[in-house]
Amino acid sequence: xxxxxxxxxxxxxxxxxxxxxxxxxxxxxxxxxxxxxxxxxxxxxxxxxxxxxxxxxxxxxxxxxxxxxxxxxxxxxxxxxxxxxxxxxxxxxxxxxxxxxxxxxxxxxxxxxxxxxxxxxxxxxxxxxxxxxxxxxxxxxxxxxxxxxxxxxxxxxxxxxxxxxxxxxxxxxxxxxxxxxxxxxxxxxxxxxxxxxxxxxxxxxx
Numbered sequence: 001x002x003x004x005x006x007x008x009x010x011x012x013x014x015x016x017x018x019x020x021x022x023x024x025x026x027x028x029x030x031x032x033x034x035x036x037x038x039x040x041x042x043x044x045x046x047x048x049x050x051x052x053x054x055x056x057x058x059x060x061x062x063x064x065x066x067x068x069x070x071x072x073x074x075x076x077x078x079x080x081x082x083x084x085x086x087x088x089x090x091x092x093x094x095x096x097x098x099x100x101x102x103x104x105x106x107x108x109x110x111x112x113x114x115x116x117x118x119x120x121x122x123x124x125x126x127x128x129x130x131x132x133x134x135x136x137x138x139x140x141x142x143x144x145x146x147x148x149x150x151x152x153x154x155x156x157x158x159x160x161x162x163x164x165x166x167x168x169x170x171x172x173x174x175x176x177x178x179x180x181x182x183x184x185x186x187x188x189x190x191x192x193x194x195x196x197x198x199x200x201x202x203x204x205x206x
Contacts, residue, residue, distance in 0.1 A: 039082045039083075039084075041083070041084040041085075042061075043084065043085075043086050043091065044086070045060065045061050045062045046058055046059065046060060046061070046067065047059040047061050048084045050082045050084065050093075053072060054071075054072025054073065055069060055070070055071060055072055056069065056070040056072075056084075056093075057069050057070075058070065058120070068119070068120050070112070070120050070121060070122060071121065072122075073110055073121075073122040073124065080095040080096055080097040080098075080108070081095070081096040081097075081137075082094070082095050082096075083095075083096075083135065083139070083140035085133070085140050085141060085142050086142065087111075087128060087131055087142040088131060088142065088144070090111050090112070091111070091112040092109060092110065092111055092112075092125075092128070092142070093108075093109070093110045093111075093112070093122055094107060094108070094109055094133060094135065094140055095107065095108040096135060096158070105160075106183075107135075107156060107178065107180075108124070109124065109125050109126065109128070109180065110122035110123060110124050110125065111123050111125050126180055126181050127154055127180065127181050128142075128154055128180060129153065129154060130144050130145050130146050130153045130154075131143070131144060131145065131153065131154070132144075132145050132151055132152070132153060132154070132155050132156070132157065133155070133156045133157070133180075134156075134157050134159075134198040135156055135157070135158045135159070135198075136158070136159040136196070136197045136198050137159075137161060137196075137197070138197050139197060139198065139199075141198070141200065143200075152177065152179075154179065154180050154181055155177055155178060155179055155180060156176075156177070156178040156180060157175060157176075157177055157188065157198075158175070158176045158177075158178060159173075159174075159175055159196075159197065159198060160172075160173070160174045160175070160176055161173055161196075173190070173192075174187060174190075175187070175188040175189075175190045176188065
């Protein structure tokens with residue numbers, strides 16, 4: 001195990017490069033990003049690239065090969081903010097629709113099924129058990145509710161930044177808790193005036 005870093009040049013047919021601690025140089029991969037308008041996520045040496053149509057290319061960075069392509073789910077709608085996260089061994093795709101609209105936003109959840117009986121595909125879910133999702137404009141991650149007192153399971157804690165008046169750039173910051181199964185929403189008081197992002201402090205050495 002080690003630390004691997006990736007970079008890419010943002011233009012048509014962008015190149016990918018990989019650097020692993022212990023190596024002396026960057027290694028340019030043969031894989032390219034044919035579609036620049038995609039969301040990119042890196043999980044366990046696998047690179048997930050979701051394009052505007054909802055199709056997901058999965059690349060094995062260690063082997064420098066295209067592992068498989070996951071077609072969009074039947075319910076997929078474009079223009080949402082997409083995240084792909086490791087949820088205690090499962091891979092979840094979270095899509096936040098109408099980001100920035102406090103009254104008309106919603107989330108879609110799908111688990112990646114890579115069983116041998118079928119091709120890789122997304123399966124819609126409305127229950128993630130003991131887990132909780134933290135979502136903001138930039139990131140999404142999963143924690144176990146049982147590890148934290150007072151945190152409700154099977155919920156999303158969404159940090160919202162809403163533009164109230166476009167010309168005056170007047171923003172409203174809120175933390176919303178959404179029950180994944182029922183869709184019920186509630187405002188969670190936050191002591192910060194302008195919270196921007198969730199993060200998990202980690203003091204472990206690499």
